[in-house]
Amino acid sequence: MVGGGRIGRATSELFLSAGAQVHQADVQPGLAPPGATEHIADIADTASIDELWKAVGSPVDILVNAAGYQPPIAAFIDADPAQWHRTFNTNVIGQMYLTQLVGRELKKAHTPGSIVL
Numbered sequence: 581m582v583g584g585g586r587i588g589r590a591t592s593e594l595f596l597s598a599g600a601q602v603h604q605a606d607v608q609p610g611l612a613p614p615g616a617t618e619h620i621a622d623i624a625d626t627a628s629i630d631e632l633w634k635a636v637g638s639p640v641d642i643l644v645n646a647a648g649y650q651p652p653i654a655a656f657i658d659a660d661p662a663q664w665h666r667t668f669n670t671n672v673i674g675q676m677y678l679t680q681l682v683g684r685e686l687k688k689a690h691t692p693g694s695i696v697l
Contacts (some may be wrong), residue, residue: 582623582678583646584611591644592603592616603636606647624666625648633681639689643682644696645675 581592584606592602605619610620614617621632623645649670651663672678679695686693 581605581616581644581646582650583644584608584623585646585648588644588646591646595642599649605632618675623678624649626677629674629678629681633678638685639691640682640685640693641691642662642694642696643679645678646680646696647671647674 581588581602581604584592586605588604588606589611590656593602593613595602596613602616604616604622605617605621606612607620607622609618609620615661619632619635622628647670649667651660651667655661675697679697682693684696686695
């Protein structure tokens with residue numbers, strides 16, 4: 581599970597109630613529900629994703645990519661390019677990169693699995 585906000589936490593709680601082993605990753609500490617293994621990771625940073633992947637290990641049966649970043653609302657002409665980079669790196673590049681890591685592992689292991697974006 582990547583993303584510890586409302587959707588990520590609720591999904592983790594659902595998996596935990598079904599008896600799954602859950603790894604919850606977020607950039608903010610303290611968001612993982614009781615029973616989940618918490619990881620601090622920044623999905624906007626591929627090096628952080630690599631460290632997360634090493635910590636979680638295989639096999640991974642299900643990946644839920646629930647991380648997201650919403651910059652402060654501003655008029656387009658006043659928008660900060662750094663905020664746009666952060667948004668794109670979190671919501672697109674990081675999601676893609678982690679999905680590729682898990683997808684390659686599932687393919688290599690010839691095991692069924694699910695990736696939810």
